[in-house]
Structure formats: structure tokens, C-alpha cells
Amino acid sequence: MAAFVVIVVLFWGLCIFCTALLRWNELKYRKKGLPPGTMGWPVFGETTEFLRQGPSFMKTQRSRFGSFFKSHILGCPTIVSMDPELNRYILVNEAKGLVPGYPQSMLDILGKCNIAAVHGSAHKYMRGALLSLISPTMIKDQLLPKIDDFMRCHLSNWDDKIIDIQQKTKEMAFLSSLRQIASSEASSISQEFMPEFFKLVLGTLSLPINLPNTNYHRGFQARKNITSLLRKLLEDRRASTENQQDMLGILLGEENKYKLSDDEMIDLIITILYSGYETVSTTSMMAIKYLHDHPKVLEELRKEHMAIREKKKPEDPIYYEDYKSMRFTRAVIYETSRLATIVNGVLRKTTRDMDINGYVIPKGWRIYVYTREVNYDPHLYPDPFTFNPWRWLEKGLDNQHHFLIFGGGTRQCPGKELGLAEISTFLHYFVTKYKWEEVGGDKLMEFPRVEARNGFRIRVSNQ
Numbered sequence: 001m002a003a004f005v006v007i008v009v010l011f012w013g014l015c016i017f018c019t020a021l022l023r024w025n026e027l028k029y030r031k032k033g034l035p036p037g038t039m040g041w042p043v044f045g046e047t048t049e050f051l052r053q054g055p056s057f058m059k060t061q062r063s064r065f066g067s068f069f070k071s072h073i074l075g076c077p078t079i080v081s082m083d084p085e086l087n088r089y090i091l092v093n094e095a096k097g098l099v100p101g102y103p104q105s106m107l108d109i110l111g112k113c114n115i116a117a118v119h120g121s122a123h124k125y126m127r128g129a130l131l132s133l134i135s136p137t138m139i140k141d142q143l144l145p146k147i148d149d150f151m152r153c154h155l156s157n158w159d160d161k162i163i164d165i166q167q168k169t170k171e172m173a174f175l176s177s178l179r180q181i182a183s184s185e186a187s188s189i190s191q192e193f194m195p196e197f198f199k200l201v202l203g204t205l206s207l208p209i210n211l212p213n214t215n216y217h218r219g220f221q222a223r224k225n226i227t228s229l230l231r232k233l234l235e236d237r238r239a240s241t242e243n244q245q246d247m248l249g250i251l252l253g254e255e256n257k258y259k260l261s262d263d264e265m266i267d268l269i270i271t272i273l274y275s276g277y278e279t280v281s282t283t284s285m286m287a288i289k290y291l292h293d294h295p296k297v298l299e300e301l302r303k304e305h306m307a308i309r310e311k312k313k314p315e316d317p318i319y320y321e322d323y324k325s326m327r328f329t330r331a332v333i334y335e336t337s338r339l340a341t342i343v344n345g346v347l348r349k350t351t352r353d354m355d356i357n358g359y360v361i362p363k364g365w366r367i368y369v370y371t372r373e374v375n376y377d378p379h380l381y382p383d384p385f386t387f388n389p390w391r392w393l394e395k396g397l398d399n400q401h402h403f404l405i406f407g408g409g410t411r412q413c414p415g416k417e418l419g420l421a422e423i424s425t426f427l428h429y430f431v432t433k434y435k436w437e438e439v440g441g442d443k444l445m446e447f448p449r450v451e452a453r454n455g456f457r458i459r460v461s462n463q
């Protein structure tokens with residue numbers, strides 16, 4: 001009996017303590033002018049609910065507090081914005097003090113000259129340097145031929161095999177970019193480079209605790225190894241008299257108007273590899289999944305690609321005009337990005353106290369421009385949970401200002417066309433060569449990242 005009383009007292013004591021702690025934390029943030037919302041536990045905030053419940057946590061909070069609310073997630077006091085007009089406002093107003101707000105681990109590992117870490121004129125310059133490497137003319141004359149050549153090789157010999165399409169698309173995204181950056185060295189350095197790059201990626205998504213055996217520590221080590229590999233590459237290129245037609249060749253070329261230091265070049269190369277890696281690979285994997293589940297869409301897509309192939313000899317590559325003519329393919333990629341929500345949103349940070357939407361957002365707070373829900377808005381996308389690429393053809397492929405899968409404003413994705421060209425070329429060779437079926441049993445995680453924890457296996461055979 002006494003033990004029972006002790007347990008009851010302890011239980012109630014704990015309840016009262018927890019309630020007091022939560023209340024104290026709410027009071028701490030009850031500054032005049034902040035949007036409504038809850039802040040959860042001291043230090044941890046509402047991170048557990050956010051990660052565990054994902055999109056439904058966001059929807060619950062929106063139904064309680066509206067489309068602009070406060071929370072405390074991933075270690076920071078954060079404003080979540082789910083209002084399309086406000087989201088646009090936030091994305092176009094970097095000059096007023098709304099700069100990228102990515103986690104410290106990401107900035108540390110990607111380098112201090114990384115595009116997300118620089119603002120104002122430094123950002124303009126780095127972005128200009130990047131755009132000069134991936135402009136439509138560059139895609140047409142230099143990058144697409146490399147992508148084509150790479151895809152043919154990467155997709156050869158898959159016949160009669162069970163492959164993990166998640167792993168294959170990850171390797172594809174990395175190796176294809178490496179070939180565009182350093183075409184002649186790519187094959188000799190890729191074995192050493194690729195595992196380091198995968199460690200770097202894991203490090204950017206980890207807690208910034210620099211202890212041995214943590215992903216952050218491994219990511220940092222990987223950055224060091226990658227940096228010395230790239231430094232050596234730059235040295236060799238400078239010593240060589242050959243003029244290479246690839247991104248390094250342009251960066252080091254006399255006629256390039258963007259003069260970058262070695263540190264800047266290295267961070268830019270890491271940016272290119274990193275930014276196009278998960279986005280391109282996950283979209284490609286999910287396209288394969290949706291095409292498998294929707295035979296009518298696959299049939300239409302195949303028709304588009306067979307028509308291109310029929311006009312060519314087997315060894316002829318995909319030209320820029322072919323890529324531009326792939327309207328249905330583009331619709332498939334957009335519909336895949338929408339339905340799978342490859343990008344849930346983007347992060348910003350206030351550099352001073354700011355008035356937004358009638359509230360005062362303190363300096364240093366994160367703003368999560370959460371765009372996921374727009375993808376499932378039935379007014380914008382009737383029958384939103386159906387995979388229907390035709391909807392994009394009806395509405396005009398690139399005239400949809402609410403579609404923020406490539407971001408918006410000053411930081412809008414500069415690699416959009418390059419990414420689309422890579423995925424389109426991959427789909428071209430895949431659907432014209434192969435048919436496939438899922439092996440089954442592989443689970444896909446939808447949030448916070450689209451991922452198959454144990455891989456995504458398909459059985460591939462020749463068409």
C-alpha cells in the first residue's frame with residue numbers, strides 16, 4: 001500500500017514538474033509581438049514531435065495557430081511559414097535581412113565560401129561564377145554530351161539483375177557531376193572520392209558534436225580529404241599545358257571573368273556535387289517507383305523516348321533539342337517532385353529584429369519556409385494524391401509560381417535545368433532499354449527526407 005502511495009505521489013510530482021517546466025519555457029518566449037505557437041521543452045523544444053509526426057505535426061499546429069506560427073525545432077527557436085504569399089515575401093527579401101539559415105554542421109562541412117554561407121555581393125559573385133559553369137549554352141555544348149556518355153555507360157549491363165535503384169541513382173548523381181567537373185580525371189579519382197563524399201553528406205545532416213565516431217566528425221575528416229584531393233587536382237591542372245573542356249577548365253581559364261581563389265573554387269565544386277546529389281538521385285528513384293506503379297504513364301513516357309530514338313542511330317547521343325522536346329518527361333519529373341515532396345521547404349534566418357505579417361521576429365530566429373502542403377492543395381492540384389503528369393501539360397509546364405520545388409527569389413535553384421537534363425537522360429536510357437519490377441518489401445520513408453532505409457530493389461530485364 002505504502003509503495004503504491006509513493007508511486008502515485010512520484011507520478012503526480014513528475015506531472016506537476018513537467019507542466020511547470022513547459023509553462024516556464026512558454027513564458028520565457030512570451031515576448032510581445034511573436035506569432036502564436038508552442039515552444040515545447042527547454043533545449044529540445046518540439047523536435048521529437050516534429051521528427052516523429054512530421055507533416056501531421058505541421059498540420060496540427062496550423063489548425064491551432066494558423067499558417068504562421070512559432071515553435072522550437074532542431075535546436076533553434078523557429079517560425080514556421082505555410083502561407084504561400086508570405087513564403088514568397090520571405091524568399092525575395094534576403095536584402096532586408098532574411099538570409100539562408102542552414103544548420104551549423106552543414107555550413108562547417110561545406111566550407112565558408114559555400115554559396116549558402118555567403119550573402120550580399122559575395123553571394124552574387126559566387127552565384128555568377130556557378131551560373132557561368134551551368135548556363136544553357138554550357139549544358140548544350142559541354143555538359144549534356146558528358147551526361148549522355150556517362151548514362152549509357154552507367155546503365156549498361158543491368159539486364160537480368162536485381163539492383164538497388166537507390167544506390168544506383170546516388171552513384172549516378174555523384175559520378176555524373178564529377179565527370180562534368182573533371183572529365184579526364186573522374187574515373188581515376190572516383191573510387192577514392194565517392195566514399196569520402198558520402199561521409200561528407202552524412203556529416204552535414206548530423207548534430208555538430210565533434211567527437212570521434214560521430215557522423216559530424218567523420219564528415220569533417222571527409223571534407224579534409226576531399227579538399228586535399230581537389231587541391232592536388234588544381235595543382236596538376238595548372239602544371240598541365242592541355243586545355244580541358246570541363247568545369248575545372250573553365251574555372252582555371254584565362255578568359256573566365258570570375259577569378260576565384262583556390263579555397264573558393266574548392267567550395268564551389270563541393271557545392272555543385274552536394275546540391276545536385278540528393279535532389280537528382282531521389283527524384284530519379286521516385287520516378288522509377290511511380291512509373292512502375294502507373295503503367296499508362298510509363299507507356300506515354302516510353303512513346304516520347306522511342307520517338308526520339310527512332311530518328312537516331314543506336315550510337316547517337318541525346319542532343320539539347322531532344323532534351324528540350326521531352327515535354328512529357330518534364331511533366332513526369334515535376335509530378336514526381338510534387339507527389340513525393342523531394343524538398344519540404346527551405347530555411348532562412350533573421351539577421352535583425354524584423355516585422356513580418358504584423359509580428360516581430362527576433363534577430364537570429366530561424367524561419368522554416370515550409371512548402372510541402374502546397375503540393376497537396378486540391379485547389380491547385382485536383383485529386384492531389386494521384387500521380388498525374390498530364391496535369392502539368394494542361395496548366396503550362398513552367399508557369400506555376402506556387403510550385404516551389406526549386407525554391408524561389410534570390411536563391412532559386414541555379415541547377416534546375418542541369419538537374420532536369422540529368423534526370424531526363426537517365427529516364428531516356430532506362431525506359432528505352434529496360435523493363436522492371438519491384439522485388440518487394442522495401443519501405444520508403446517520406447519525412448524528413450525521402451529515403452529507403454534498406455535500399456529499394458528492382459529486378460531489371462531487357463525490353
Ligand code: HEM
Nearest residue numbers: 115272275276279280343346405406407411413414415419
Ligand atoms: C531535381 C533537382 C533539384 C532540386 C529539386 C533542387 C532544389 C533546390 C532548392 C529548393 C533550392 C533553394 C534553396 C534555398 O532557397 O535555400 C536550391 C538551391 C540551389 N541548388 Fe538546387 N535543386 C536541384 C538540382 C540542383 C543541381 C543539379 C545543382 C548543381 C549545380 C543545384 C545547385 C543548387 C545551388 C548551388 C543552390 C543554392 C543557390 C543559392 O544559394 O544561390 N541544384 N535547389
